[in-house]
Amino acid sequence: MIKRLIGMLFISLACTSLVNAEAIKKEKIPEKKQEKAKPIAAKKLFGFVLKGADLKAKAIGYYTRGCLSGGQPLAVNGEAWQAMRLSRNRNWGHPVLIKFIEEFAKKVKEEDGWNGILVGDLSQPRGGPMLSGHRSHQMGLDADIWLNEMPDKRMTYKEREEISAVSMLDKTRLAVNPNVWTENHVKVIKRATQFKAVQRVLVHPAIKKALCKAAGDDRDWLRKVRPWWGHHYHMHIRLKCTEPSCKAQGGTPAGDGCGKPLDYWFKLLTRPVKPKKKPKGPPKKPRVKDLNWMPKACRVVLKAGDPPLLKARQLNEEIELPVRKAVAKAEETDDKLGELIESTETDSSVKP
Ligand SMILES: [Zn+2]
Numbered sequence: 001m002i003k004r005l006i007g008m009l010f011i012s013l014a015c016t017s018l019v020n021a022e023a024i025k026k027e028k029i030p031e032k033k034q035e036k037a038k039p040i041a042a043k044k045l046f047g048f049v050l051k052g053a054d055l056k057a058k059a060i061g062y063y064t065r066g067c068l069s070g071g072q073p074l075a076v077n078g079e080a081w082q083a084m085r086l087s088r089n090r091n092w093g094h095p096v097l098i099k100f101i102e103e104f105a106k107k108v109k110e111e112d113g114w115n116g117i118l119v120g121d122l123s124q125p126r127g128g129p130m131l132s133g134h135r136s137h138q139m140g141l142d143a144d145i146w147l148n149e150m151p152d153k154r155m156t157y158k159e160r161e162e163i164s165a166v167s168m169l170d171k172t173r174l175a176v177n178p179n180v181w182t183e184n185h186v187k188v189i190k191r192a193t194q195f196k197a198v199q200r201v202l203v204h205p206a207i208k209k210a211l212c213k214a215a216g217d218d219r220d221w222l223r224k225v226r227p228w229w230g231h232h233y234h235m236h237i238r239l240k241c242t243e244p245s246c247k248a249q250g251g252t253p254a255g256d257g258c259g260k261p262l263d264y265w266f267k268l269l270t271r272p273v274k275p276k277k278k279p280k281g282p283p284k285k286p287r288v289k290d291l292n293w294m295p296k297a298c299r300v301v302l303k304a305g306d307p308p309l310l311k312a313r314q315l316n317e318e319i320e321l322p323v324r325k326a327v328a329k330a331e332e333t334d335d336k337l338g339e340l341i342e343s344t345e346t347d348s349s350v351k352p
Contacts, residue, residue, distance in 0.1 A: 039290035045302055046128025050089065053126050053304040057095050059139040059246040060127075060297050063238065066246060067298040068127030068140035072098050080105035080116035082150055084160045090130070093122040094140035097239055100197050101143060104237075112187035115152055120144030120165075120234050126301050129289065139246055141239040145192070147185065147207075147232070165233035169206055174269060176210040186214045192237050193224040199240040200252055201225050204232035205265035212258035222256035227265045245297065 046067065057070030071092040076083045081101065083091045093101075105117045123140045124130060136142050148166045155163070168185070170177040189211060192201050203211070205227035215222055228236070241248045253261070291299060 039288040039292075041129075041288050042291055042294050042298075043129040043131050043289070045291065046124055046126055047131040049124065049126050049302070051125050051305075052092055053301045055301065055304050058297075059094050059141050059241055059243055060301065061139055061245075061295040062247045063136040063138060063142060063241075063249065065129075065293070066127060066139035066295060067301045068092065068094060068123055068125075068138075069245075069297075069301045069304075070095070071123065071125055071127065071140050073125075074098050074101055074119060074122060077154060078102060078105055078116070080109035080150070081119050082116070082155055082160070083119045084146065084163075085120065086157060086160055088121065090121040090124055090137070091119065092125045092127075092140065093143065094239075096197060096242075097122060097141055097143060100195060100237075100239060104145075104192060104195065107191055108188050112191055113184040114149045114188060116150035117188075118146035118148065118150050118165075120146055128294070128298065128302075136236075136238075139241075141241060141246075143237045143239075144234045145237060146234045148180075149184070167232045169204065169232045173206070174266065175206050181207075181210060183214070186211060189225060189235060190221050192235065193221040197239045198224060199238045199249060202228040202231050202236040202238070204228070204230065205262060205269060207232060207235075208257070208262060208265075212256065212262065215256070219256040219258075222258060223252050223254070226252060226257065227262060 052071035052073070053069050055069045057072075058068075060067050060069060072095050074081075074083055074091045074093060076086060076091065101117075101119060101122075105119075108114050109116050121134065121137055121144045123137050123142065127137075127139045129138060137144075146165045147168050166180055168176050168181050185207075189201060189203065189207075192198055201224055203225060208222075208225055208227040211222060211225055238249070287293075291302075
């Protein structure tokens, strides 16, 4: 009797386990979702590197999509210049840009009636896109030079963060303000155009107009001075790309650019502002510009020498708000840079 009971128990146990096995077989076990590596914006990778890539100096790519190999820092003080906004760490450039600024500053002091120049943003240590501001300035060949003269005294770190640049425009924003605009401004901007290495100089249309008026018969240099939005606090000096690693920008059109082309700019400046149309449907997510968006050679530049990174905790209150916000969002860059780069690589042919 007991034997029979034990036997039945075994049979029923075996049956239930068989049924369970069948049930498990039938039940679809969801495959583990493969986690896709989130693309990391290139600006976060380039924006935190503290030092230049110790490689041959090269401008790579284009002014608005590129990077800088062998970048050098501009000294924060020179005989005739002072670098501004030091917390941004954007006083790096191609050696030809550094040499240009040194020579340009010296000439301005010797011949154009200024104590010297205030140097704004150049590039990040390895160029590339930035966490805030600027679309260009990516390959160490762009420089912003303030339009107010360098003061007599050497400024402190704090002053260089806080002092505001002075707009050259009057209240109408369509003409220069005679209280701040001087003959020396004409000389200094003209001076920049006299360097062979300079491709173009960008200024606000109202400044271009003032230059057109002041130039008299000597007009060849005006060709390099191009009107562009903004640029009434500083001028943007762009050097030519002369290396096979970068793409040159087309030349400036013939003529002084003072007639019709400038009139067109004033039309743009005075046109009524149209209210923005609401886009139909859900807002499109902008594509993350990760390393795949950049020239391949920029990976080598980014990785070279396992660069030290700026950590979010190193930032203090003195750093401007947009940068602090961007850093707070991007704390993951506290990880190793190499790992971050690998996680964004999709092309296996790219060797570090
Ligand atoms: Zn600029």
